[in-house]
Amino acid sequence: MTIDHFPEEVAEALKCYVYRLIDPRSGKTFYVGRGRGQRVFEHARGVVAGVDTDFLDSKSELINEIRARGMSVTHVIHRHGMSEAVAKEVEAALIDAYPGLENKVAGAGKGDRGTRHVAEIVVEYSAEEFVVGEPLILISIGQLGEKLGVYEAVRGLWKMNMERAKHYNLVLAHIRGVVRGAFRPSAWLWGAEEEFRYLGYFPDRVGFRGPPAESEVCDRYVGKRVPQEYRKPGAQSAWRYLHPPVTQ
Numbered sequence: 001m002t003i004d005h006f007p008e009e010v011a012e013a014l015k016c017y018v019y020r021l022i023d024p025r026s027g028k029t030f031y032v033g034r035g036r037g038q039r040v041f042e043h044a045r046g047v048v049a050g051v052d053t054d055f056l057d058s059k060s061e062l063i064n065e066i067r068a069r070g071m072s073v074t075h076v077i078h079r080h081g082m083s084e085a086v087a088k089e090v091e092a093a094l095i096d097a098y099p100g101l102e103n104k105v106a107g108a109g110k111g112d113r114g115t116r117h118v119a120e121i122v123v124e125y126s127a128e129e130f131v132v133g134e135p136l137i138l139i140s141i142g143q144l145g146e147k148l149g150v151y152e153a154v155r156g157l158w159k160m161n162m163e164r165a166k167h168y169n170l171v172l173a174h175i176r177g178v179v180r181g182a183f184r185p186s187a188w189l190w191g192a193e194e195e196f197r198y199l200g201y202f203p204d205r206v207g208f209r210g211p212p213a214e215s216e217v218c219d220r221y222v223g224k225r226v227p228q229e230y231r232k233p234g235a236q237s238a239w240r241y242l243h244p245p246v247t248q
Contacts, residue, residue, distance in 0.1 A: 002072060004041055011037045016087040017080035018094060023066060024074050030062060031102050032094045034087040040075045059102035127178055130224035132242045136170040138230060139239040141180070145173060148198075150181035156207020157191040157199050158239055165206055168241065170213060177226045182213035 006014065019040040021031040033039070066073055079090050095103055137160075141153040154173035165188050173181040185208035189196070192203035199207075212218065230242065 005038055006041075014077070014080040016082045016084050018078045018082070018087050018090045020076045020078060020094065020098075022074035022076060023062065024071050025066065025069065029098045029101070031059060032091060032098060033103075034091045040077065062102065127223060127225040129227045130179065130221050131227075132244050133220060134170055135168050135241070135243050136172055137165065137168045137239055138172050138174065138226065138242050141173050141175055142238075145175050145180060151183065151212075152198070154181060154183065155209060156189075156196050157202045157205035158207065159204075159237075160206040160239065162188055162190070162206050164241075165208075170217065171208065171210075172221055174226050177231055179221045179224050179226065182218050182221045183208075183210050184213050185210040 014036070016034065016036055017040070018032070018034045020029045021033075021040075022029050063073055078094060079087070082090065095101060139154050139158070141150065145153040147153070150173050154171060165185075169184060171183045171185060172179050173183070187210070188206060188208050190203060191199075191205040191207060192201070193207070195209070196202075196207050213221075230240065
């Protein structure tokens with residue numbers, strides 16, 4: 001029996017739920033989402049009303065391929081009866097658990113609370129916090145650092161004020177709050193430079209070139225944890241200027 005909607009009383013009882021969309025040809029999960037009412041069926045049909053920022057062309061094509069074979073997307077409700085906040089956490093955990101999804105947006109909390117090895121968890125929560133010893137620029141490089149390498153990820157390109165950036169002689173790169181590299185900019189450059197082309201073309205953004213900081217500076221910062229006061233949840237920028245504490 002094919003079910004393409006919830007009876008009204010069922011939809012009401014489910015409250016907020018988390019679901020998976022599955023390709024019946026392979027049994028592979030290709031999308032994880034959360035919603036209320038008929039959301040899971042609407043999404044499977046690709047006809048969600050209103051603006052749907054998660055909907056990708058590739059997902060639409062996949063659904064059309066399934067239909068063309070005379071089949072239907074399989075939908076599974078993973079958890080239900082939840083508040084919106086709890087559903088976000090369940091959704092995020094499932095997104096981490098199923099690589100290669102068609103989701104456009106990562107799950108909530110992926111940056112600070114997402115999947116990682118236990119060794120990384122220990123370092124992140126047990127490492128000593130660093131103390132700012134000189135004016136510096138602190139930059140979060142996230143997954144880009146794991147993909148490109150610390151230096152290539154941190155050197156650009158950023159929406160910074162070029163003239164202000166020139167006054168800072170130390171740049172720290174961190175991934176999920178642990179410093180992975182310290183560098184001494186020898187030149188600040190605009191993003192139109194050919195050496196930044198691997199990051200795309202952003203002529204109005206700023207980057208730098210420069211060697212790793214001296215060993216004693218690296219010892220002071222690398223492997224240390226960013227103080228909590230500099231890691232505000234929901235911060236709009238990946239970078240910030242830091243200064244030594246003012247002494248009386």
